[in-house]
Amino acid sequence: MTARIIDGKAEAARLRAQIAVDVAELKRDHGVVPGLAVVLVGNDPASEVYVRNKATQTREAGMASFEYRLPESLSEHALLELIGELNARPDVHGILVQLPLPPQISSERILTAIAPEKDVDGLHPINVGYLAAGKAGLVPCTPLGCVILAKTVHESLQGLDVVVVGRSVLVGRPVAQLLLGENCTVTIAHSQTRDLPSTCRRADLLVVAVGRPQMVRGAWIKPGATVIDVGINRVPKDGGGTRLVGDVAFDEAVEVAGAITPVPGGVGPMTIACLLANTLTCARLRLGLSVAA
Numbered sequence: 001m002t003a004r005i006i007d008g009k010a011e012a013a014r015l016r017a018q019i020a021v022d023v024a025e026l027k028r029d030h031g032v033v034p035g036l037a038v039v040l041v042g043n044d045p046a047s048e049v050y051v052r053n054k055a056t057q058t059r060e061a062g063m064a065s066f067e068y069r070l071p072e073s074l075s076e077h078a079l080l081e082l083i084g085e086l087n088a089r090p091d092v093h094g095i096l097v098q099l100p101l102p103p104q105i106s107s108e109r110i111l112t113a114i115a116p117e118k119d120v121d122g123l124h125p126i127n128v129g130y131l132a133a134g135k136a137g138l139v140p141c142t143p144l145g146c147v148i149l150a151k152t153v154h155e156s157l158q159g160l161d162v163v164v165v166g167r168s169v170l171v172g173r174p175v176a177q178l179l180l181g182e183n184c185t186v187t188i189a190h191s192q193t194r195d196l197p198s199t200c201r202r203a204d205l206l207v208v209a210v211g212r213p214q215m216v217r218g219a220w221i222k223p224g225a226t227v228i229d230v231g232i233n234r235v236p237k238d239g240g241g242t243r244l245v246g247d248v249a250f251d252e253a254v255e256v257a258g259a260i261t262p263v264p265g266g267v268g269p270m271t272i273a274c275l276l277a278n279t280l281t282c283a284r285l286r287l288g289l290s291v292a293a
């Protein structure tokens, strides 16, 4: 059996189209244009691409985009000052500081300085705490995208045995918390897990976020399982050049899984769509409006 390929690009386009409708409605009924500020320090090429795509898609959804490109040598003090200004601006509803930051700047101090109600990354300790407590808050974009994609396969995730491989603050931990909130039975596996292949084989839903190219093999997957591959790794291509691969050996996994996200075109496109969704959520909450569950 060959797995169904989960089309993250199409799902992200669908989500962005819905957001554009909701943004237009907010403008019409309340005169408010949601605004997203994205801050990039230094010129890491991958981050440059993300920031450019974020700005384009923000505008396409009818929102205002404010971009700040700052030098690699920027001091922590200067960045904290900018965040203070953005926190105070009424036209800015969401703030994202692109990670990683240069070594002279503490990402923990920066993330904590962002007003929790503008924290579209869901990385402020208050929002991390809300998620851990099972309460509503702003949740990190990539984990949210993973859950939305899993729901395109399973109408309900309730009762599924889930294994999350990776325990990062950005993906592994929050996706595990979100899936717990969906009443899954969640195992978090990591580099010290004793028998990773057999742990993975228990999963009805396997989420892999380790940053190691093609680490999860076809034989690690339960036949028919749903596989969400968060990895984006650039590797040398036969015959020269490079190509993108996930953390899962796709060609093997596609023969065993029931459904699988490709790389590229799986989880990646969902991240920015969820960032836009979070920005809209911030604007709606500021107006005292309800937000979609």
Ligand code: GUN
Pocket: 096, 097, 098, 099, 100, 121, 141, 142, 170
């Ligand atoms: N860099 C890579 N992923 C992310 C993310 O989710 N948020 C931020 N702020 N920076 C990132």
